[in-house]
Amino acid sequence: MRSTRARLGLQQLQTEHIAVILRHWLSLPLCGLTVERSTMATAPLATSDKSSLKEDLTCAICCDLFNEPVMLACMHHFCKPCISRYWRGTQGPVTCPQCRKEFSSRQFQTNYLVAAMVEKIRASTSDIYFKNLEKQLKETLESHRLRREDYINSIQRDKDKMDAIKRVGSDLQARVQGDFQALRQILHSEETRMLEQIKREQDEEVKKVQHHLEATKLAVRELEENMKTLQQASGAPENVVLTELPQLSTHVQVDIAPEFDVNAFSSRYIAPLQYITWRKMFRSLKPGPSPLTFDADTAHPSIYISRDKTVALESETMIPYMSVNRRFLQCVNVLAAQGFHSGRHYWEVEVGCKPKWDIGVAFEAVDRHSRIKLSPETGFWTLRLRNGSEYSAGTQPWTRLQLSSSPQRVGVFLDCEERRVSFYNADDMSLLYTFANGPRGKVFPFFSPCISGSRHKAQPIKLLHHPPAALSG
The missing domain is CATH 1.20.5 (Single alpha-helices involved in coiled-coils or other helix-helix interfaces)
Incomplete structure (x- = not known):
């Protein structure tokens, strides 16, 4: 019973001793386990702690790190070869080299935890580690x-x-x-x-x-x-007789x-002066609304152009036409007669409730005899409507636009110097889309009334002119 209690006490002391060493070891930045936490400010402390631990793990016989560390009953550690040599030739009881405590038997216990700690110390102080x-x-x-x-x-x-x-x-x-x-x-x-x-x-x-x-x-x-x-x-005296009237002034x-x-x-000035002045201002606006007209020689044979060349309407039958190279033959398109290569220009197109259309600008040299996709790569900068509510900018692929309302009139702004083509809802002048990398060179306003199909009645697109008539004065 006594021997069992003594053995338990010895194991408890061993455990506490090892726990102290383990807590000390775990607090150190060894082998990259805590290297990332170390800084220049804490480096001296880590070095000092590591030196202290190295001393704790040094054999008192060979004064070097433990080699196969073993623990005696008195809790002191030594290298297994060192303690074996120390006890060699000793008759009778053996003693601890440190505390001189005697032991009746030559027993010791291999301490694997200390051995692992020694290997950590060796690794942390090796050239490879550094x-x-x-x-x-x-x-x-x-x-x-x-x-x-x-x-x-x-x-x-x-x-x-x-x-x-x-x-x-x-x-x-x-x-x-x-x-x-x-x-x-x-x-x-x-x-x-x-x-x-x-x-x-x-x-x-x-x-x-x-x-x-x-x-x-x-x-x-x-x-x-x-x-x-x-x-x-x-009032002359009575004796004076007047023979004639006195001389009078002429x-x-x-x-x-x-x-x-x-x-x-006053009626010339007590008039709607603001409106009259507003009308006159159009002649001086830069850019003012451009009075465009359709170029009938470019219109697809399915497009009817009004006599004043301001209305384009799809036709159910092909309209006889003169064979000219400028005419669109595959796509239902038409250009304006006016082209621009410099300055800033603005025009408006009434689209009403048409379910589909294309509006924008195009190079003069675009292919007019083939079916091509409308995109800047092919020489078109356009805005399109499909199915009555699907608005898109003419990029490849198409850029879908989410509009709060459907414009009845579309304004197109061309800035040749800045190379910008912008589209506006002309009803409230809200911006719909802008091509920031617009055309370089001469372009013409471009229109496509499209083919609405038999389900829809054909509706025209109209070029709007402001003001409708010139004023005198």
Whole structure:
């Protein structure tokens, strides 16, 4: 019973001793287990702890790391070969080289945990370990350097992006200010012209009345002088006999007073001046709505063109046509007669409730005798409608558009310098789509009324002209 209790106590002491060493060992950055946690600030502490642990794992006989570590009953550890040599030749009881405790038998216990710890220490202090650690440090440093370089490049890109945004914003502000300044100049010029005209007509009318007033006043003075002469003659003494009338001043003839029609004068200015001015502004807008017409010589034989060349309508029968190279023969297309290669231009097309159509611009040299896909690669920049509600931009593949409402009129804006083609809902001028990389060179407005099919009544597309008539003045 006593021996069993003693053996249990010895095992408990061994376990506690090993636990202390294990806690100490686990706190160290060994063999890459905690290398990633180590920093320059904690390196001295780790080295000190590792040295302390190395001392704990050093044999007191050979003063080197344990080789096949064994533990005596007194809890001291030694190399198995060292303790075997130490006890060799000893008669009777043997003693611990450290504490001198005697043992009746030469028994010891192999400590595999300490052996594993020794191997960890050997590995952590070997050249291979240091080379691996040095490699890890270099790789980590290179990774940080590359990441830092990426962040620096990202910072520079962000700065460049902000500069570009500010530059574009500044250019747009200047353009908007210029456009509105031009509008203000138009309004100011029209206001000045109208005020000067009112002042000129007012002065002319006042001058007429003033002339009549002066003539009337002169006639009154002359009449008053004649009346005075006559009164003097009539008051002559009785013995004076008048043989004739006294000499009188020549009678001044006064024309009839000029008529001034207030209604006629004011009606020219008490009018819808804002609307009249708005109509006149169209002649000065840049770009103003272009008065396009369809080029009948380019129209597919299934397209009917109105006499004024502003309406295109699909026809159920083929229309006789002259054979010209400019005519579309495979696709139901037509071009405008007007082409553009510079400046900014805008036009509007009334599409109404048509279930399908194509609108945009096209190069003059597009293939007109084959079936081709409408895309910038083939020389077309277009907006399309299919099935009454499916809107798409003419890219390849098609770019579907989600519109809040179906436009009855479509506006097309062409900026030749900026190479942009933009489409607008002309009912509220909301932007539908923009081709940022537009055509370079001369292009023509492009239209396709498409074939609606027998289920739908043919509906035209119309070129809108604003204002509908020129104004005088």
